[in-house]
Amino acid sequence: MDWFSDPGAWLSRLVLTRGVAVVYLLAFVAALRQGPALLGSAGLTPVPRFLRHSSFRRAPSLFHWRWSDRLFAGVCWTGTALSLATLAGLADRLPVAGWMVLWLGLWALYLSIVNVGQIWYGFGWETLLLEAGFLMVFLGPAHVAPPTLVLWLVAWLLFRLEFGAGLIKLRGDRCWRDLTCLDFHHETQPMPGPLSWWFHRLPRRLHRVETVANHVTQLVVVFGLLAPQPVAGVAALVVVVTQGYLVVSGNFAWLNWLTLVLALGVVDGGWYAAVLPVDPPAQLDSPAWFTAVSIGLAVLVAVLSVAPVRNLLSRQQRMNTSFDPLRLVNSYGAFGSVTRVRRELVVEATDRPDPDAVWREYEFRGKPGDVRRRPPQWAPYHLRLDWLMWFVALSPAYGRTWLSAFLGRLLDADPATLRLLRSAPFGDRPPAAVRVLLYRYRFTTRAERRASGAFWHRTFERELVPPVTREELGSIR
Template sequence: MEWFSDPGAWMGRLVFTRGIALVYLIAFTAALRQGPALIGTQGLTPVPRFLGHADWRRAPSLFHLHWSDRFFAGCCWTGVVLSLAALVGLADQLPVAGWMALWLVLWALYLSIVNVGQIWYGFGWETLLLEAGFLTVFLGPAHVAPPTLGMWLLRWLLFRLEFGAGLIKMRGDRCWRDLTCLAYHHETQPMPNPLSWWFHRLSPRLHRVETLANHVTQLVVVFGLLLPQPVAGVAAAVMVVTQGYLLISGNFAWLNALTLVLGLSVLDGRWLAAVLPVERPEQLSSPTWYTAAGIALAVVVAVLSVGPVRNLLSPAQRMNTSFDPLRLVNSYGAFGSVTRVRRELVVEATEALGPDAVWREYEFRGKPGDVHRRPPQWAPYHLRLDWLMWFVALSPAYGRAWLTTFLGKLLAADPATLRLLRSAPSGSDRPAAVRVLLYRYRFTTRAERRETGAWWHRTYERQLVAPLTAADLPGVSGGR
């Protein structure tokens, strides 16, 4: 059975399991803080309403058995505690069965949230966390020899993630093929970060270099992951560097952080040992039943990979698609098309309607608003409302199920909804009316930045939602 164990991957497994524990911690914390306002019983898209037309087979979730806001919070707190235990190393002290149970509970809890999270949880990094989290169940604690098949399944996940992202770009927007996409991307990405202005101001030649490096990594270097060490480690190191670059140039929740951690799991253990002062146990056991479970997992993943592989090879490739309700093996990809112009929704309120009404803006935590406010860093935390506002600016259809309800919550000064925001013009008081305007945003030039101190320049385009009062939305609940 020695072939099924890979002691040399011990350090890579350690780094990966601690990294995914941190991502779980962030994910459950975000669900705890944002869940009540987004999907709670009185949320923008309430889970009870969703459960009324979604059966167990379509969306397996513990919440089919019972739903209440308190039960949801309990599940989130359980996830926080268990992920903290894994992060500080307590999970590594457990017997193999205890390890499996801890990680299986984490996966089941987060799957339950994602499967009832509706549009707020429709992002590729949700399924990435679930797929990686399920594989973690079978990696074993520190005193168990890392399973060869389990570590190779991490490589297979990283390969599909990177290669799928590369293919969707080459099949999608022409600017990826003529190497000009990154002349727009840093400015028009969903949520720029503090350095995005500087990246946008790189020369056109450097933007082409950025794009070409992305293609080489995702379409060429990625095949090194399927080769033995040290080639696989070199390929993974390239991906770690590129993911680090993406981390410092944008806010993509935990997508880049988790991809980076996957890359670290593939590095040669000797390289990691040279920089991490952690002693490996002298004796590494490997129970026969656990090895058998790992083999069974590999068979299941192989069978479930048929759909994602067909999708990869298809000219009609789909991004971020799950092929089974448990989200065990998925397809990935991002930015098959890149927007050239940035538009933003600006939500305003007034304390009195009339010809002399004074309208003031709501400030969101992450998305652009005040042109003098530097884009903040939020990743790997995920601001779901801010992201969806970006999508609504692209197409109002993205807000069909919730935008009017959101405006009603603002009219009612609903405390849970206001906590999703950075500030409200009326504070905790109810405004007389709210409206939504559409602006075109662009980064300022270097000269404009020096002269005005602004990071953005914006131009009014049109009114997206005319002024609404509480009388216009009598069916919207919430408030003080």
């Protein structure tokens, strides 16, 4: 390794770029499947309406020049194809300039979606994918020696991601300081996974161990990421283990998966060579112009890092914040506060809106509903509607721009909207009325689980939206 290229990191680059390509693929597929119902011209928050009140300077996107549902689908399909080409190794066969154009295309296409995605794309893992994806542009194909400076920028991204998450916890909810947050978190997290019931039922002493391990990793071990090898590799492996733990204990879209991929990219390439039967490239070039580009990138990231570092050091630290419209260098953090009580929205419909009406539930794909249904595994795929329903249960203000439109689509039995759900009580037939109830959910005890087979126990709290028909829908807008 020298200051400008690290031939021994070729396997680390291979793991890293393939992993980021997988996440891009999931992101574009999710946009293709969910975008029409959420963002389309007849979606819950239509992009054309958003574009009337936005500018290219504030939210760069190719959709400022033209919008159509067909163009949006074309962007998603193009991104999917480019992701698959990268996974198949086609990008590695391109000249350096071709590699850069391909990865820059992936980044620009996804940036175009995120910047018009409104509330549905307001998650930290969107900017994380964009920042990581932009760095991939400058790593180069298989026949080029990985640029050392870009590898350092990957470690710098991982450091900010983990350290920001650790600081926001330490500065936020008191339960992180008294080590009790995980008494609640497995039960109240936005979308529990198949093993979350068992994690929640661990002894409280083990919850304290979980919390301490989180603090040690995010506030202490992360500084090893900025050290030379092998220290950086050891620190990265610790991050891999902790992220793997989060992967099996919850459903956080691709946040933990992409963090894990970034950590694998920081692992010493020589360690991979010792366990993977892969022959190294016969020759690795280092074009002078490509080295110059990597130096320019490092300078750019250093300048753009000033605001995120100030945010890290501030007592008023903000989570998941972008300081430039291209989302090149961002601040991260999660769960500065932990909810103690889980509340869920239950959406119901009836075919006869009278006092004797029988109400039947809509089932969502990922969020809790049927108390006997085991929480499913969806991550790293992102169910955007399910996540937003969790936020509305915390505060109805999160649904101000779209909840009434969602109910209207259910009353119309809109096919695109129904495809976001697991099941509708009347199939593709429009109901006569819908309503939204608020329930308190908790995981069953071990005894309750044995007796009933249920994972959840729920208690009715109140009616959030009273029964509404198509004619009455305007009254809640």
